[in-house]
Amino acid sequence: MNTTQQTTALKGGEWIIKESNASDTFIPEDFNEEQRMVLDMCHQFLQNEILPIVDRIDQLEPGLMPSLLEKAGEQGLLSTSFPEDLGGLGKDFITSTIVNEGLGGGHSFSVAVAAHTGIGTLPILYFGTTQQQQKYIPKLASGQWKGAYGLTEPNSGSDALSAKTTAILSDDGKYYLLNGQKCWITNGGFADVYTVFAKIDGDKFTAFILERGMEGFTQGPEEHKMGIKGSSTVQLYFQDCKVPVENILGEVGKGHIIAFNILNIGRLKLCAAALGGSKGATTISVQYANTREQFKLPIAKFGAIKHKLAEMAIRIWVGESALYRAAKWIDDKEHEMIEDGKPFNEALLGAAEEFAIECAMLKVFGSEVLDYVVDEGVQIHGGNGYSDEYLISKAYRDSRINRIYEGTNEINRLLTVDMVLKRAMKGKLDLMTPAMNVQKELMSIPDFGSDDEGAFAKEIKYIKNFKKAILMTAGAAVQKLMMSLDKEQEVLMNIADMAIETYHTESALLRVMKLVEKQGEDATALEIDIMRTYLYDAADKINKVGKDALNSFAEGDELRMMHIGLKRFTKVEPFNTKEARRRICNKMLTENNYCF
Amino acid sequence: MKILVCISKAPDTTAKISFKDSNTKFEEAGVQWIINPYDEWYALVKAIELKEQDTNTTIHLITVGESDCEPIIRKALALGGDEAIRINVDSNDSYYIAAQISEVAKNGNYDLVLTGKETIDYNSSSIGGMLAELLDMPYISLATRVEVEGNTAKVSREIDGGEETAEVKLPLVVSCQKGVAEQRIPNMRGIMAARTKPLKVSEPITVTALTSIVNFDLPPAKANVKLVAADNVAELARLLHEEAKVF
Numbered sequence: 001m002n003t004t005q006q007t008t009a010l011k012g013g014e015w016i017i018k019e020s021n022a023s024d025t026f027i028p029e030d031f032n033e034e035q036r037m038v039l040d041m042c043h044q045f046l047q048n049e050i051l052p053i054v055d056r057i058d059q060l061e062p063g064l065m066p067s068l069l070e071k072a073g074e075q076g077l078l079s080t081s082f083p084e085d086l087g088g089l090g091k092d093f094i095t096s097t098i099v100n101e102g103l104g105g106g107h108s109f110s111v112a113v114a115a116h117t118g119i120g121t122l123p124i125l126y127f128g129t130t131q132q133q134q135k136y137i138p139k140l141a142s143g144q145w146k147g148a149y150g151l152t153e154p155n156s157g158s159d160a161l162s163a164k165t166t167a168i169l170s171d172d173g174k175y176y177l178l179n180g181q182k183c184w185i186t187n188g189g190f191a192d193v194y195t196v197f198a199k200i201d202g203d204k205f206t207a208f209i210l211e212r213g214m215e216g217f218t219q220g221p222e223e224h225k226m227g228i229k230g231s232s233t234v235q236l237y238f239q240d241c242k243v244p245v246e247n248i249l250g251e252v253g254k255g256h257i258i259a260f261n262i263l264n265i266g267r268l269k270l271c272a273a274a275l276g277g278s279k280g281a282t283t284i285s286v287q288y289a290n291t292r293e294q295f296k297l298p299i300a301k302f303g304a305i306k307h308k309l310a311e312m313a314i315r316i317w318v319g320e321s322a323l324y325r326a327a328k329w330i331d332d333k334e335h336e337m338i339e340d341g342k343p344f345n346e347a348l349l350g351a352a353e354e355f356a357i358e359c360a361m362l363k364v365f366g367s368e369v370l371d372y373v374v375d376e377g378v379q380i381h382g383g384n385g386y387s388d389e390y391l392i393s394k395a396y397r398d399s400r401i402n403r404i405y406e407g408t409n410e411i412n413r414l415l416t417v418d419m420v421l422k423r424a425m426k427g428k429l430d431l432m433t434p435a436m437n438v439q440k441e442l443m444s445i446p447d448f449g450s451d452d453e454g455a456f457a458k459e460i461k462y463i464k465n466f467k468k469a470i471l472m473t474a475g476a477a478v479q480k481l482m483m484s485l486d487k488e489q490e491v492l493m494n495i496a497d498m499a500i501e502t503y504h505t506e507s508a509l510l511r512v513m514k515l516v517e518k519q520g521e522d523a524t525a526l527e528i529d530i531m532r533t534y535l536y537d538a539a540d541k542i543n544k545v546g547k548d549a550l551n552s553f554a555e556g557d558e559l560r561m562m563h564i565g566l567k568r569f570t571k572v573e574p575f576n577t578k579e580a581r582r583r584i585c586n587k588m589l590t591e592n593n594y595c596f
Numbered sequence: 597m598k599i600l601v602c603i604s605k606a607p608d609t610t611a612k613i614s615f616k617d618s619n620t621k622f623e624e625a626g627v628q629w630i631i632n633p634y635d636e637w638y639a640l641v642k643a644i645e646l647k648e649q650d651t652n653t654t655i656h657l658i659t660v661g662e663s664d665c666e667p668i669i670r671k672a673l674a675l676g677g678d679e680a681i682r683i684n685v686d687s688n689d690s691y692y693i694a695a696q697i698s699e700v701a702k703n704g705n706y707d708l709v710l711t712g713k714e715t716i717d718y719n720s721s722s723i724g725g726m727l728a729e730l731l732d733m734p735y736i737s738l739a740t741r742v743e744v745e746g747n748t749a750k751v752s753r754e755i756d757g758g759e760e761t762a763e764v765k766l767p768l769v770v771s772c773q774k775g776v777a778e779q780r781i782p783n784m785r786g787i788m789a790a791r792t793k794p795l796k797v798s799e800p801i802t803v804t805a806l807t808s809i810v811n812f813d814l815p816p817a818k819a820n821v822k823l824v825a826a827d828n829v830a831e832l833a834r835l836l837h838e839e840a841k842v843f
Contacts, residue, residue: 033670037787040671044781076784089784592610 012355017434022513026328042102050106057230066190073143087138093331100269104276108230115186118266120147123195126345127250148191150182165198178238189232197255204253216241227397264352266406267359271366278373281395282312282594285377308376310581315369322507326358357419360412361500367402374399413496435475438468442565466502469569480553494549501538529580536575543570597653599643600706604715605668606632619811631668634712641777644676660693674782674790685800692805694726707766713773724771740775
């Protein structure tokens, strides 16, 4: 935030130890005219083609979802960032993220599109040979073929590498014979092309490209799910399924690289779709609150409802700030790698891997924002929200899966801390020096904050302090628990939450600062309210999970000292969040939609 | 064939309508602008359909307005216009706008000039007719179907109890409404191409508007609804007669 400090782009995870510059931070208000048009087009597509028929989609009407994917293909929505020579549009990563956000409010349709364009297509795009790319990508890009991905098995979910499906080379060396089964396969009921993982000779985890109709490849019936009922989900069965050797994707025994790398981008895109869905659900809740009358008043007039609507907007806005900040980091890194002579696939994968920590945090935050929004959305709708007649009820059911797939939120929280610590061990991220400094600071006289000058000086200091809270807690956890830290998942979850809250609050602050630079404080008044309200609450959350972590491994004077430190690092001035939330909500009530 | 499509910005249908300067001006602050739906869904999409039938067709778009009109012009280009002209002046009354457009159109050799039947803000439905007069071209208003073959257009419109179809030699001005075409959404390639399509800005000519707005008023707020029991027809009749005064 100090305009002179940062001269080079941040690396993944570095925001924990370095300050960011507001003017270098990408914010949604920086979208160019083309990107705005793309977002509008996605909304219009949902409005015209999807929302009028959501019930038919949910009934899994045969042929309907494939035809909608084809329509999306004609619109150019399935190939935004694929290279032009493979039938794509060659757009940047931000634009493809915008497409995910724009289509995020499409219920089951969004899931089908995300699965098709993400896990259904990207493995071949990123790891395929030239022949494989040329054979499959143009048809997947146009929507003529639909893609799916088979990793999970009945007994291997989060522990993906424990998969039991096997592949054995045929006697003539022309085929692999696959045996086993995969479950929860999105788009499985109608896809033409599947990336499936199996262990060659029982131990070499490898990816294969399967096509519908291959001998020995069958599918089970549609699963009956809690939500996203219109998204086709089936099991896949392989019984001596003959897969030509040229359909091996990537290298033998290197399937895990494909399985895990694809997920980074998927996690960020899931966040984008979740926020898009959250905006839609907020809008219908605002509209309901404006029209539903009780006690002779629209329920929007009541503070309890205003609180909910404002909180929905706050979380969405903060999430969006964090999302596009990271998306731009990935976009920049991708361009840098391309300039260094890397092919496009290595560049995007490398860029996403660099920011894998941020992708994991975004996935957790975005999916939990959506769950919050739809839950309170149902509450605002009262009894009607519990009825299938109202769209919010569908949104509620459709939301729940987001905390489960693309790595459960628990796995993503663990990964967040694990990746930070691994980078520190490898010397990529110097956590040690700042952590030692925080320890020294604990012993010294507290800073009474006399240097609070300049716009947002207080907030800048709060964020610095939140980072100190992370460094203190994580540093102490590493020292105390050493090698057993990975067994203390509760502590890792606490640290992950501290990191997630801090990264998101900082992103919101940077966005506000850039907006104020652009348009002045008056025009940014409500965004400042959003940021301050979120920051005020984040301080308490960080304090709470920090204490929980410390209490579980420290004791005596040391624990007391760290408690005092934590209190100091999470201390923020009183702020009237009630009035701020009312102002935020009133704006939405006037506009009659989510308008930030 | 060369087609000119007149495009106007219009406030989004969900925009809050308010006025300023003692109710003499529309308050534009915070208003989301869209392409006037009659211009977009019917006039422009019809032009695109004609181009799809005859690829030698060129579509020009024209709008009278300041630079805040550019996003809607780009969107129209994304849908399928070939190039656009923006006359750089705030719009005024219908005559003023028609005179500005005709100044450009008279030298453009257009075979067909399409407008929406009206804009959804001022609803004056008069640009098409004025343009035809200024360009000395025939005019058919409120078209529900437009077909072109060679240099003849067949244009239908609804009349009392039916439909009339006229056959007219080009050049021609037509104002379009529902039925002429179906709404389309720009696709990604269109959006990408829009950035590189020419958008010319030309300066206005001096024209004196023929009308000016004295003041705006919002429609009166809806009065409370009176519910009359279904079997109480006498009371309903009394209220309609004495209070609503409908008979």
